[in-house]
Every structure is written in structure tokens, then in C-alpha cells.
Amino acid sequence: MKTSRGSWSVAGLVAGAAGLATSYFLAMVMTIRESPVVAVAEEVIRQTPGGLAEKAIQVVGHKDKTILVVGILILMGFLFAYAGQLARRSWWAPSLVFLVLAGIGGAAVIDSRNATAADVLPVVVGFVTWVVCLSLLTEPLRRAELVQRQAEVEPRATTGGLSSLSDHTRRGFVLRSVAMVAVAGALGFFGRAVGAGRRHVEESRRLLRLVGVTSPLVPPKAKLDVTGISPWMTSADDFYLIHTAIVVPAIEPTNWSLKIHGMVDREIVLSYDDLLARKTTEAWITLNCVSNPVGGPLIGNAWWSGVRIADLLAEAGVSPDADAVLQTSDDGWTCGTPLVALTDNRDAILAIAMNGKPLPIEHGFPVRTIVPGLYGYVSATKWVVEMEVTRFSDFEAYWTSRGWGEMGPVKMSSRIDVPGSGDTVGGGDVTFAGVAWSQHTGIEAVAVAIDGGSWQPAEISHPPTNDSWVQWVARLPVDAGDHVVRVRATDKTGLVQTGVVRDVLPDGATGWHTVDFTVRE
Ligand SMILES: Nc1nc2c(c(=O)[nH]1)N[C@H]1C(S)=C(S)[C@@H](COP(=O)(O)O)O[C@H]1N2
Ligand SMILES: [Mo]
Numbered sequence: 001m002k003t004s005r006g007s008w009s010v011a012g013l014v015a016g017a018a019g020l021a022t023s024y025f026l027a028m029v030m031t032i033r034e035s036p037v038v039a040v041a042e043e044v045i046r047q048t049p050g051g052l053a054e055k056a057i058q059v060v061g062h063k064d065k066t067i068l069v070v071g072i073l074i075l076m077g078f079l080f081a082y083a084g085q086l087a088r089r090s091w092w093a094p095s096l097v098f099l100v101l102a103g104i105g106g107a108a109v110i111d112s113r114n115a116t117a118a119d120v121l122p123v124v125v126g127f128v129t130w131v132v133c134l135s136l137l138t139e140p141l142r143r144a145e146l147v148q149r150q151a152e153v154e155p156r157a158t159t160g161g162l163s164s165l166s167d168h169t170r171r172g173f174v175l176r177s178v179a180m181v182a183v184a185g186a187l188g189f190f191g192r193a194v195g196a197g198r199r200h201v202e203e204s205r206r207l208l209r210l211v212g213v214t215s216p217l218v219p220p221k222a223k224l225d226v227t228g229i230s231p232w233m234t235s236a237d238d239f240y241l242i243h244t245a246i247v248v249p250a251i252e253p254t255n256w257s258l259k260i261h262g263m264v265d266r267e268i269v270l271s272y273d274d275l276l277a278r279k280t281t282e283a284w285i286t287l288n289c290v291s292n293p294v295g296g297p298l299i300g301n302a303w304w305s306g307v308r309i310a311d312l313l314a315e316a317g318v319s320p321d322a323d324a325v326l327q328t329s330d331d332g333w334t335c336g337t338p339l340v341a342l343t344d345n346r347d348a349i350l351a352i353a354m355n356g357k358p359l360p361i362e363h364g365f366p367v368r369t370i371v372p373g374l375y376g377y378v379s380a381t382k383w384v385v386e387m388e389v390t391r392f393s394d395f396e397a398y399w400t401s402r403g404w405g406e407m408g409p410v411k412m413s414s415r416i417d418v419p420g421s422g423d424t425v426g427g428g429d430v431t432f433a434g435v436a437w438s439q440h441t442g443i444e445a446v447a448v449a450i451d452g453g454s455w456q457p458a459e460i461s462h463p464p465t466n467d468s469w470v471q472w473v474a475r476l477p478v479d480a481g482d483h484v485v486r487v488r489a490t491d492k493t494g495l496v497q498t499g500v501v502r503d504v505l506p507d508g509a510t511g512w513h514t515v516d517f518t519v520r521e
């Protein structure tokens with residue numbers, strides 16, 4: 001058998017297609033918003049200068065993304081064939097081609113909206129598929145070439161066995177190729193079917209019109225105008241994401257229901273429509289994660305709309321012996337919430353909207369819990385489907401069984417956004433700015449200290465609620481050279497934020513956020 005250039009190209013193409021199929025299938029099963037190829041197309045669109053993109057859209061219309069995806073696939077086809085050719089000479093050269101392609105895919109996935117580390121898994125699996133499939137396909141080709149070379153050296157000795165061996169390797173190559181193409185096709189087909197579920201939920205979400213949900217209007221005095229400070233309202237796209245689910249639940253609103261049971265007089269089962277029929281409560285609430293280190297990014301402030309849980313629990317009739325509500329998510333995640341936080345006068349809600357829009361799927365669509373003043377891990381159940389009124393002594397929840405505290409009240413904290421760590425700033429008055437929070441208690445004051453000097457008061461914003469963060473700013477003269485700045489808040493009970501450094505485990509970090517910066521001569 002002649003191992004024509006063609007068969008090596010075919011090997012590259014088949015291996016390439018197999019890798020694309022496994023990564024697509026996995027992305028669909030994991031209900032990641034898009035396949036890696038689409039993520040690359042979106043990255044290209046993001047990186048294209050506005051003017052050029054306008055022109056392109058004028059030419060091709062709004063099929064731009066589809067055309068781009070097809071273009072990327074064609075380009076990849078050539079690279080796959082090229083990788084197959086390279087495999088003839090060395091094993092590492094085609095792997096390098098695949099590695100570069102996977103690198104581009106991985107970078108695009110990480111850069112896409114709301115990406116989590118798990119989202120690169122399909123890219124990794126696709127890469128492994130490429131390498132494994134290519135070596136499986138080139139193995140018979142390699143064998144055939146060896147036989148042929150031997151035949152050239154000693155023509156007579158091997159003529160007898162040559163044709164049969166050649167047929168054998170040819171059959172091996174063809175069989176393996178056909179099998180891979182078949183499996184890849186099946187994966188692509190099933191991937192589409194699986195992905196349809198999520199696409200359908202996205203569509204239902206897009207078509208929802210939520211009466212009673214209003215658009216966010218940042219209240220007067222809530223925000224300060226400082227370049228580089230965290231926006232007072234965090235957009236859904238920029239809102240941090242934490243969940244243990246690798247497969248994010250995609251739930252049709254019509255399939256959703258919530259059961260409230262346990263130590264109650266009357267069980268309640270609510271459908272999505274039942275929830276919509278109730279009075280809507282809306283509030284600015286800052287949500288943060290207990291795993292947020294001092295100065296860290298795991299915090300956001302949004303306009304949440306939903307139904308008060310206290311009213312529902314009152315209707316159910318809660319036993320006086322209960323002290324907790326065990327919440328369960330559609331994905332099986334659980335948390336225990338102190339009953340009192342769900343029955344006192346705070347805006348603890350079953351949220352249906354975030355910043356005036358139905359919850360994004362990743363943030364708990366169609367319904368999640370939001371409780372001001374508690375860390376997310378004891379309260380903010382996404383895709384919530386069950387609430388059991390019970391006692392803390394009778395259960396362990398997902399994180400508490402792993403050593404985290406049971407109650408999870410938010411600890412007062414503050415963060416420096418400006419200057420960034422290591423920044424060099426102009427001389428004269430230096431602007432320091434950031435955010436501070438103590439949900440459901442409120443921030444009274446913020447102060448900064450330069451190089452361990454005395455605390456200087458900062459100006460703070462005044463949102464009309466204690467459940468959101470405040471922004472703060474201070475403009476202070478600082479000499480040229482290297483410095484550190486610290487920030488510290490005081491809450492509305494007069495408590496001053498502690499400088500004692502504690503790690504996030506078991507119930508939230510403490511300490512003062514400190515940033516080093518340089519003032520130019
Ligand atoms: N179903 C489910 N809900 C969950 C979690 C989770 O892992 N699964 N994580 C919780 C944690 S620890 C936090 S901090 C918040 C984060 O909410 P967000 O991803 O919308 O920012 O969700 C909470 N709700
Ligand atoms: Mo969290």
C-alpha cells in the first residue's frame with residue numbers, strides 16, 4: 001500500500017473532527033453556553049475594531065457569527081490536514097498544532113461571559129481526543145510505510161507477504177477512520193439534542209415578561225463618580241459566579257415548583273405562575289461569598305425582584321420549635337438558613353429577576369433565594385426547589401458538612417479599588433476609592449491610612465438601604481515614592497472593622513485591605 005499524502009491528510013481531518021465532536025458534546029452536556037468553536041468566534045467579534053465589524057455586518061448581514069464559525073471550521077480543516085502531514089515525520093509536531101488550537105479555544109472560553117474554570121474541560125478533552133485519534137489513525141500508515149521500505153530494500157524476500165499485509169493495514173486504517181467518523185457524528189447529533197434543552201430554556205427566559213419587575217434605577221446619592229471604582233450596580237455579566245454544579249441546571253419555568261414543608265402547619269407547593277401572581281418586592285442587595293479573601297472580587301450589588309419568604313412561611317405556619325430552613329437546589333446542593341433571617345422584617349426573597357431581567361441561568365433561573373446580611377453559602381440557593389423548616393441540630397448542609405460555619409452572617413469589610421496594587425500615580429493629591437459593606441447593618445464611615453499613619457476620613461455614598469454596599473473616596477496629599485494604603489470601615493452600630501487577620505475558613509476573612517502604590521516625582 002502506498003501511503004499517499006492523501007491518507008495522512010485524511011488521518012488529520014478525521015482526528016480533528018473527532019476532537020471537535022467530543023468537545024462540542026461535552027460542552028452541551030455540561031450546559032456551557034457555547035461550544036469552544038463558537039467561543040472563539042465570539043472572541044474574534046469582541047476583538048474586531050467597531051468600524052470593521054460594522055462594515056462586515058453591512059456586507060454579510062447578521063449572519064456574521066454563523067459565517068465566522070464556518071470560516072473557523074474551514075481553517076481548522078486545513079490545519080487538521082496539515083497536522084496529519086506533519087505526523088508522517090514526527091509525533092510532536094502535530095501535537096503542537098493541536099496544542100496551539102486548544103490554547104486559542106481555552107483562552108476564548110475563559111474570556112467569555114461568566115466563564116468558570118470547569119468550562120475549559122471540553123477543550124482539554126477535545127485536545128486529548130485529537131492526539132489519541134491521530135496516533136490511532138497514523139499507526140497503520142506508519143506500519144505500511146515500514147513494510148514498503150523493507151520491500152524496496154529486499155524486493156524478493158517480502159513480495160509474498162506484502163500484498164496481504166498491505167491489505168491488512170489499509171483495512172485497519174479505513175476501519176478506524178470510519179469508526180471515528182461514526183462516533184463523532186453520533187456525539188455531534190446527541191450534543192445538539194442535549195443542547196436543545198438549554199437553548200429552549202434560554203428562549204423561554206428571553207420571552208418572559210415579568211409584570212411587577214422594574215428596571216434598576218440607581219438611587220440618588222448611592223454612587224460616587226470616580227474613575228476605576230467598582231460600579232455601584234454590578235451588571236449580571238460582571239457578577240461573580242459560585243456553584244458546585246458542573247452541569248448548570250436548565251429549568252423551564254413551567255417545570256419549576258417549590259415545596260415548603262417540614263415543621264409547618266400546612267405544606268405549600270408553588271408553581272412559577274403562583275409566584276408571579278404574588279406581590280413583588282424589589283431591593284438593592286449586595287451578595288458576597290464567604291470565600292472572598294480581604295480585598296477579593298467575590299461580591300456584587302444588584303437590584304433583585306421577588307417574593308418575600310416571610311409571607312410564605314407565615315402562610316405555612318412555622319412551628320415555634322424550628323430554627324432553620326434547609327434549602328435544596330435542583331442540582332442537589334443544600335444550605336441551612338437561620339429561620340429568623342427569613343421571618344424578620346428584612347427583604348429575604350425568592351428572586352425571579354436580577355437588575356430588572358429574569359435571572360440568568362447561571363445565577364439561578366428561574367428562582368433563587370436572596371437574604372440580605374448572610375453569605376451566599378447559607379442563603380442564596382440558586383435553582384431552589386425545596387425549603388424544609390427544621391432544626392440546625394437535625395441536618396448538615398453542603399458546606400457546613402465541610403467545616404464551614406453554620407450561621408454565616410456577613411462580616412463588615414472594605415476594599416480599595418483605586419489605586420490598583422502596584423500602580424504608579426501622579427503627584428499631588430492622590431485619589432483613593434473603593435467599596436465597603438456590612439449588609440443589613442449599614443456603613444457609617446470609612447477611613448484610610450497611608451504608611452501606617454493616622455486614619456483619615458473618606459467620603460462615602462449614601463444609598464437608601466443598609467443592605468447594599470457603599471462607595472467611598474478620599475483625596476490625600478502623598479509624597480513621591482513607594483507607599484501602602486489601608487482601608488477600614490465603621491458600621492452603623494459604631495463597630496470598627498477589625499484589623500485582625502483571619503482566613504476565609506470557617507466563617508469569612510477579616511483584616512484591612514492593603515494596597516501598595518508609587519507616587520511619581
Ligand atoms: N445551587 C447552588 N446555589 C448556590 C451555590 C451552589 O453551589 N449551588 N453557591 C452559593 C454560594 S457559596 C454563593 S457565594 C452564591 C453565589 O451566587 P452567584 O453565583 O449568583 O454570584 O450562590 C450560592 N448558591
Ligand atoms: Mo459563597
